[in-house]
Amino acid sequence: MIKRAFFAALLSAATAAHAASDRNPPPPGAFAGAPAQYTQFTTRELMRGFLALAFGSDLRLGVRPKGVRRFDRNITAFVSSDASVDRKAAMEQIIAEYGEVSANLKISPAAEEDDADLVIHLIDEGKFKDALIDAFGATVADAFVRRTDPQCMTSVKSRGDGVILRSVSFVIADQGDKVFLDCAYHEMLHALGLSNHDQSNPWTTLNQRRMVGYLTVYDRTLLKALYDPRIEPGTSRQQIRRVLPQVIRGIKGK
Numbered sequence: 545m546i547k548r549a550f551f552a553a554l555l556s557a558a559t560a561a562h563a564a565s566d567r568n569p570p571p572p573g574a575f576a577g578a579p580a581q582y583t584q585f586t587t588r589e590l591m592r593g594f595l596a597l598a599f600g601s602d603l604r605l606g607v608r609p610k611g612v613r614r615f616d617r618n619i620t621a622f623v624s625s626d627a628s629v630d631r632k633a634a635m636e637q638i639i640a641e642y643g644e645v646s647a648n649l650k651i652s653p654a655a656e657e658d659d660a661d662l663v664i665h666l667i668d669e670g671k672f673k674d675a676l677i678d679a680f681g682a683t684v685a686d687a688f689v690r691r692t693d694p695q696c697m698t699s700v701k702s703r704g705d706g707v708i709l710r711s712v713s714f715v716i717a718d719q720g721d722k723v724f725l726d727c728a729y730h731e732m733l734h735a736l737g738l739s740n741h742d743q744s745n746p747w748t749t750l751n752q753r754r755m756v757g758y759l760t761v762y763d764r765t766l767l768k769a770l771y772d773p774r775i776e777p778g779t780s781r782q783q784i785r786r787v788l789p790q791v792i793r794g795i796k797g798k
């Protein structure tokens with residue numbers, strides 16, 4: 545009996561050496577009580593996240609895109625603030641942080657909302673559903689709220705070939721730092737093409753059971769991979785499986 549327990553312990557130690565490691569505290573600016581993060585991941589752990597998060601979404605309207613969705617160009621972003629708490633500057637700083645993730649996705653400020661590729665609406669929680677109705681009409685807003693009971697949301701409009709035309713996000717600004725930061729970092733990942741959730745992934749901000757509120761090494765790596773030149777809009781799941789290990793090794797080597 546004892547021998548068997550010992551063997552099991554050895555086995556788990558050996559597994560741990562190859563799994564998520566190098567735990568770091570949350571970075572400055574994170575909300576009080578934000579979770580720590582692991583900073584080293586295996587290729588398999590990163591592939592699992594990419595395959596779960598870069599395909600599918602909570603609610604799809606229109607044709608199913610044939611592969612991953614992402615922008616195919618440098619983009620502009622606009623933050624509109626209708627909230628009772630002014631978090632425009634904080635949101636713009638978060639967008640700038642995302643704009644530094646990949647040399648293939650520069651994000652610069654747009655002068656007008658209408659010209660922007662990516663729009664973030666900062667709103668009060670009490671106006672959330674009305675804002676969705678304004679933006680998408682009552683039918684879509686109702687369906688979305690009924691199916692997902694969201695706190696914040698992002699709508700990504702893309703072409704059939706996977707190129708994102710425009711992303712529009714709604715982020716709650718009047719419910720404290722924790723809700724704002726969690727929503728802001730979470731919705732930005734959706735807006736840039738990681739559309740889905742994975743409630744069993746312990747590392748991503750796109751696990752709705754976690755509140756993270758900063759850009760983790762894990763999510764940053766997934767985003768870098770999505771914008772790697774070897775992965776294009778429309779790249780299929782099968783092609784991703786082939787090319788992703790090489791892409792991830794390249795990112796980890798840097």
Ligand SMILES: [Zn+2]
Binds near residue numbers: 730734741750
């Ligand atoms: Zn989400």
